[in-house]
Amino acid sequence: MATTKVFSLEGKGLKLDTAGDIEPHIAALKANDDVEEIHFLGNTLGIGACEALAEVLKTKKKLRHANFADIFTARLLSEIPLALQALVDALVTLPDLNTVNLSDNAFGLNTSAPLVSFLSQHVPLQHLILNNNGLGPEAGTLVADALVSLAAKKIAAGPNTPKLETVICGRNRLENGSMKAWARAYAAHNGVKEIKMVQNGIRQEGITHLLQEGLNHAKDIQVLDLQDNTFTATGARALADVVPTWPKLKELGVGDCLLGARGGVMLGNALEKGENPELEVLRLQYNDIDIKGVKGIAAGLSKVPKLRRVELNGNKFSEEDDAVDKIRDTLVERRDDAGISAEDGEETWGLDELDELDDESDDEDKEEEDEKETVLKRADEAEDEKVAQKQDKGVDELANLLGKTYLLRRAAFKVISSQPQSFLPKTRSITTVTKQTFHQRQQWAVSPLQRRFASEDAAREEAKLSEDQVGDETVPSEESSKNHATVDSLINSARQTASEAADAISATSQGVAESARNAGAATSFSRSQSTAPSIVQPSDCTLYVGNLFFEVTADTLKREFGQFGPIKYTKIIYDPRGLSKGFGYVEFENKEDAAKALERLNQQIFEGRRMTVQYHKRSERSETRGVPKYERKPTEPSKTLFIGNMSFEMSDKDLNDLFREIRNVLDVRVAIDRRTGQPRGFAHADFIDVASAERAKELLNDKEIYGRRLRVDFGKRSAREPGTDGAPQQDTGSTPQ
Incomplete structure (x- = not known):
């Protein structure tokens, strides 16, 4: 009778305390000298049972795969080290054992010693699976250092020694504290092909070190999964720098990592370089990636010809955008070319379901980030020009008001950084405006009410990014006692293009506009269109109102917009904590009043911020809003x-x-x-x-x-089923008329 090469007690739920308890269950294993694979997961083994099993395992010299996941449930802290020591003492004697799975066992720091000893000695090891072991940063460091020792022993064993190829170490709270050790481990094992370190509480500093000092050496890596850690723009930049060095990469998982809008763009640009021709799967869910990042991925599709699966749910763009359609259509075409049916390829091909997008209506963060990017770009241009600035009364008054409010600082900065050197007749000594200066002033202007929406970590991150990107030059600010009328006049002046300034600017800055127009206004200040967002054709009587001060209420909106005609209701959108998200909606009783309000209020200063007013664009998915759950189709x-x-x-x-x-x-x-x-x-x-x-x-x-x-x-299977439109559904603070 032929013997099987696999022995399994998987999932039997046995409680085996002593040698006598386990003997009847391993009789078949004891008699099988050809066994190559064993599975004990889903049972609980005591010290006596592990010692008896270890004696049997020492005789199984052909064993290649040992699965001991979840074998210590309900065991005491004092039992686990002794039981584990008995098992690993046997495993280390097996010359062909290349795969070890010890997941779902609560090791932690106090019980990690036997594991560390085994990992530092077992030269045949190729595939290590340690998922959900509660290691923490201290034990995680010990495990990583053990792998460094293992690498030295593999080198000493000779060139034919198999390399470590797989490391799965997720849900272990490794955090930043162990990342230096893990970077050393991956630098030592540069032949690793698969790494999964999901949900480890690693923040951007640790991620950056891991990528730049460790994974950059892993030239053969094929699968990298770092989902549910925190990258931010810092980690995203490190990832974008390293990705082109992985020519064999097949799967990249960085979902739920807070890459952000800039991170999405950076990663898209990295893929567009064409250095990852083997890439098949890209997981980017829940990252605050906006349409710019999606367009970057769409633009690089031709550079990743084997890409078959892209996951983008939970980000910040509209499902109906052309870039999304391009990705979806391209992946469907590739699936069809491979001869895979839609049903068979539902989970492995194509674009994932997009049922949890933050749609375009929820775009205040996007507006602010785009605005910041524009100003920083102009700061770069101003630095590159290196022109002598000249003196003029109008510009002086703008500069004097820089410290007054955030809005005025932004307006004055646009004028100063955008105009040509022919501004003024007399030489003036003034240093170039830099991105660091602008960022610092923007931070000073943020009120406590606005700061509560951003974590301290995020603030430190933004400050660090600014310091990395700019020099040390700053622009001095001066106090001003100008009244609000002068402030409004100068703000409106700064919004005009050079060719339009003579008609709109006040007497204090009229000379500036004339000088710029006479010089041709052909330099960096080339905004021939208004800064107001493009206005879509009206579809109903509802207006979207964005960039609102966070203390604005539905009643405040009603008073402001009510001057143009009867209002049905006003609404402010709040997050789950009851804090304003900075935008809302106003519905008029007729279209004419809505059009009049849009024309008069769009881009006007309201409660200290420049308000954005647009027609509300409804999506087809909004048709089921308000339908009770019991009337909807079951998922x-x-x-x-x-x-x-x-x-x-x-x-x-x-x-x-x-x-x-x-x-x-x-x-x-x-x-x-x-x-x-x-x-x-x-x-x-x-x-x-x-x-x-x-x-x-x-x-x-x-x-x-x-x-x-x-x-x-x-989770929903179809992204095209009716859902919600772009606005969040939390309520709202509606004020009926």
């Missing part, structure tokens, strides 16, 4: 679960405990508020197959944590 089962109504008090430990008894979990992503860095109260979990997701849904349904009952549902 079809999928491999992804949505877990909502989570308590904000939940810690990483609570989340790990919640999923400890659930099998076949690939990844769990907790949504984070981009302004505060705090959890948003919901998460998504990915499973190996639909059946596993269905079983998990049954286990999680009606679970109550910290007094809140979880809401569990399947």
Whole structure:
């Protein structure tokens, strides 16, 4: 009778404390000298049972794969080190054992010694799987250092020694504290092909070090998954620098990493270089990537001819944009060329479902970031010109008002940095405006009410970026006692192009406009169109109102817009914490009044900020807004679960405990508020197959944590089903007429 090469007790739920308990269950293993693969996951083994099993394992010299995931459930802290030591003492004697899985065992710092000893000695090791072991940064550092020692032993063993190819170490709270050690480990094992380090609490400094000092050596890497860590623009820049050095890369996972709008653009530019011809899968969900980043990816499609799957859900763009259609159509065409049906390729080909986008209506952050990018670009141009500035009364008055308000600083800066050197008749000594100066002044002008929307980490990040990009030059600011009428006049003057300034600017700055027009106004100040956003044709009586001061209420909007005609309602959009998101809607009773309000109020100063007014653009998906959930089509089962109504008090430990008894979990992503860095109260979990997701849904349904009952549902399968339009659905503070 032929013997099988696989022995398994997987998922039997056995509680085996002693040698006597385990003997009947491993009799077949003891008799099989050809076994190559063993699976004990899903049982709980005591010290005596592990010692008995170890004696059997020492005789299995052909063993190649050992799966000991989740074998210490309900064991005492004092038991685990002794039980684990018995097992690894046996495993280290097996010459062909190349794959070891110890996931879902609570090791931590106190029980890591046997693991560290094994990893530093077992030269045949090629595939290491340590997922959800509660290592923390201290034990994580010890594990990484053990891998460095292993690399030295592999080199000493000779050129034919197999290299370490796979490291899966996710959900372990490795954090920044262990990243120097992990960078050393990957630099030592430069033949690694697959790395997965998801959900480890690594922030941008640690990510940058890992990429620039460790993974940049991994020239053979094929799969890199760093999802659910924090990159920001700093980490995104490091990623963009390193990606072109990975010619064999097939899968890149950086979803839920806060790449941001700039990070999306940088990554798109990196892929467009064409240095990743083998890339097949790109995971970029929940990153605040806007349409600029999407366009970058779309533009580089021809440079990644094997790309078959792109995941972009949860970002900040409209699903109907041409760039999105280009990506979707290209991937569908490639799937068809490969002979894969739509059903078979649903999870592995094409663009993912886009049912959780922050649509164009929710765009205040985008407006501010675009505005900042424009000003920084002009600062670059001003630095490059190196022209002597000349003196003029109008410009002096603008400069004197720089310190007054953020809006006036921005307007004055645009005039100074954009005009040609023929401004003024007399030489004036003034240093060039730099990006650092502008950023500092912008920070000074932000009120406490606005600062509460951004975390301290984000503020430090932005300051660091500015210091990295600019020199030390600054522009002096002077106090001014000009009244509000003069301020408004100068702001309006700064908004005009050089050719239009003579008709709109006040007497104090009229000479500036004349000089610029006489010189041809053919330099960097080339804004031949108004700075106001383009206005779409009216579709109804509803106006979108953006860039609002955060203390503006629905009643305030009603008073401001009511002068143009009867209003049905006004609405301010709030986030889940009840804080204004800085935009809202006004609905008039007739289109004529709406058109009049748009014409008069767009780009006007309102409560200290320049207000954006546009017609509200409704999407087709808004048709089902307000339909009760029990009347909607049930969500079809999928491999992804949505877990909502989570308590904000939940810690990483609570989340790990919640999923400890659930099998076949690939990844769990907790949504984070981009302004505060705090959890948003919901998460998504990915499973190996639909059946596993269905079983998990049954286990999680009606679970109550910290007094809140979880809401569990399947992730939507179709991105084209009716959903919401661009505005968030949290309420709102509506004021009916």
